[in-house]
Amino acid sequence: MGSKYFDIRTLPGFAFVAMVTFFLLYLPIAALVAYAFNAGSSISDWEGFSFRWFASAWQNTAVQDAAMRSLVIAVVASTIATAAATTAALATTRTNAYRGLTFKYAFINTPLMVPEIVTAVALLIVFSRVKIWTGYSGLGYLIAAHTAFCIPFAYLPIRARLESMDSSLERAAQDLYATPWMTFRRVTMPLLRPGIIAGFMLAFVISLDDVVITEFVKSGGQDTLPTYMLGQLRRETTPEVNAIATVFLALSVLLVTAFFFINRRKA
Amino acid sequence: MTWKVKAATAVIAMMALAGPAAAEGELNIYNWGDYTSPELIKKFEDTYKVKVTITDYDSNDTALAKVRAGGHGFDIVVPSANYVPIWIKEGLLLEARPDQMENFKNVDERWVNVPWDEGRHYTVPWQWGLSGIGVNSKVYGGDINTSAIFLDPPAELVGKINVEPEMTDVLFATIKYFGGEWCTDDKELLKKVRDKLLEAKPKWLAMDYSVTEKLPAGDYSAVYYWNGAIMRSRLKNPDIKFGYPKEGYPLFMDSVAILKDAKNVDNAKLFMNFIMDPENAALISSFAKYANGIKGSQQFMPADMQTAPELVIPAEFEKAGQFLLACPPEVADLYARIWTDISK
């Protein structure tokens, strides 16, 4: 489209700013990862290459517990959230407007609009009282809170997928006297699967990353990896925190990459 | 659909894995940040096969608010002397009777009949120390035995000071700075105290908690902070010097208490008895660099702690140190409001 001597698409300086932006986006992360391999115990002086901080993080039982807890919460919360988001998406797409449709819409997306700190203190108020009433102070509260804010994230890609789906196949199935359940299982579900997987992964990463709500809802001894790190930042920081962050980072990148390719295949 | 079954199995398996680990012997300690010796915890875990979790707090008020809110899940808390009576009055502590425990004989007589817990029915000594001045002598070479370092900071230190976020210690130093007495309700004097703090606060860099790293690294050049943390800073950076505010400085003792709604009372009691053993008490002190209240623990501590300028109070400053007690409610309320005014 553009000509050789005057590319209408180019604006002077924009490419430079873009390069600066990418540099700025990656410089801090690169530094963080680099110091995870520092042999010394400083996060500012380089004393040679080593894996010792990865080893020490690996052997740290507090880190192990927090990581395990993070995973359990993320798996359970994002599974429930994805299931709930899938049925909700089925209920709010491919239909004529009905009473309450806009309401559902707004309701499901509200957790995205409310500042996290506000939700966090509201949950603190309610859950601390429920904890006293019921005497139960297990992981259930964290899972419930995570599920709630994961639902809109899971909902978005599933709904997008549903809306772009051709309904003629399902109609054909119904014409062939398939029951609604069979139509759903044999036709809708397979078509919807990429959306569901994308939704699950989004929810999973969101749950894994949460700091603020977890910090306010957790009971004693319920640190997740992010809240554990938040606690560590206020103490003497050694490259062990960098090492934990690096592993965490690698996990996120892995998930995002998978997400990227799943979406790509779909398109 | 098999992947679903697999996923479900995996979830159940993970929950099952997470479950039993939580069901065995546990102990949840809620303590000041950077204050609990990992070695001590390791030894306790190995001795009693109990899994210990430590959660940090940064001030007595934070701890009180969190526990008061309920559903916290902690077993042990370590409040300062002047807060212990509040915890007891609010019905938050268990009368664990540590005075009847086996190792109680090791507690130094000086710390048995203390005003905040007469005869030690609730609490066991953890560590005691004082709030003082730490200054990087490369940045400022003048007199550092004064609260003026953070209340009227010299030009070299403006914008480089960190002050501990603990209400009573800061208010005490400021009241003393104006010649008042602790628990005074003299409004004229207190107005001066508030105004001075309001004036000084913009000259501070932070009211934060990571002194042992940031003071030696040069992020802070001066601190009003607890002596043990300043000693740890000095061990990393010999330029750090310690000062005793001659106007007056607060002494503190933090004590271990068991919460009334603790889920692991037996383990908590084991822990109480455990830390009254001189060898274990020495582990606490060797890590955080504060004195403890256990007789015979010194022989297990590093030699440099016997001579450290942060820990051995010079005779000339001995009188300036004072233990803070809980003030009458109306005075305490007044102080809390001054503090809110300042920390907003």
Next chain:
Amino acid sequence: MATAREVSDRAARRDVRDRWLLSAPALIVIFFAAIGPLFVMLAYSFMAKGDYGDVKFGQFSLDGWFSVFLQRDIFDDTITLADAHLSIFWRSVRLSVITTVLTIALGFPTAYFIATRPRHTREIWVFLVTIPFWTNLLIRTFAMQEVIRNEGILNTLLIRLGIIAQPLQIMYTDAAILFGMVYVYLPLMVLPLYASMEKLDFRLVEAGYDLYAGRLQVLRRVIFPLVKPGVIAGSILVFIPSLGAYVIPRVLGGGKNMMLGNLIEMQFGAGRNWPLGAAISITLMAIVMVALLFYVRNTARSGAGHG
């Protein structure tokens, strides 16, 4: 005819009922673990504060709301504006606005750059923006701390280059919070901007040049109006979390330079004033709602203009 209509009516009613049943799990979870508690918090903001945190249950009081904006002097009981709170409100709004502007300044050219790449490389660039976006917020804040602290990369570099002799004190200042927020929220600006630029019809740009418009004019008169929805969406996505930021000021602000999020947290912790904390939270939410309304109205208008 009438019966057929009845049948279809009944089917429609059943369909709506089924749709309610299907959405019930999501609605219930969100109600109990996200929206419902907000109403409880609203109620708490009208109760008297407990002595050591919590509230005196059922005891009505307007003190919480009173102290959001006003304060009674401890010593002479005069009532003045709560300048401490107002200055935190002001700092939060100001820093959030500056963050938004800076992310546009960096994000606009970046998004444009990506949108003008050939299709197959575009995805790679977008992917590169997405990675930091999905990286834990805390990790990115921590990474920023590594860069700007006195012994950090930035100061070390500047000193080595001989530009400064003493390290710049960036940590624990408003600038640190700003650095952190721009860094953390930048992808939230680039992504919606890119989404709107990707659809940009370059024939319009060409037409602009054909009509002898200069580059600046094309940018201002042609490109910008076309991608305005993206700019607004990005601004909202950056502004709202900036306003409620908690982790970034806590880590980079050193406990002294508070933003609204930290002020709220303080009331539930050391401040021991839950009603006040609840009232500030609701005020924060109100500001966010106003920003969102502004967004909805703006997109509705620009949508109508182009549709």
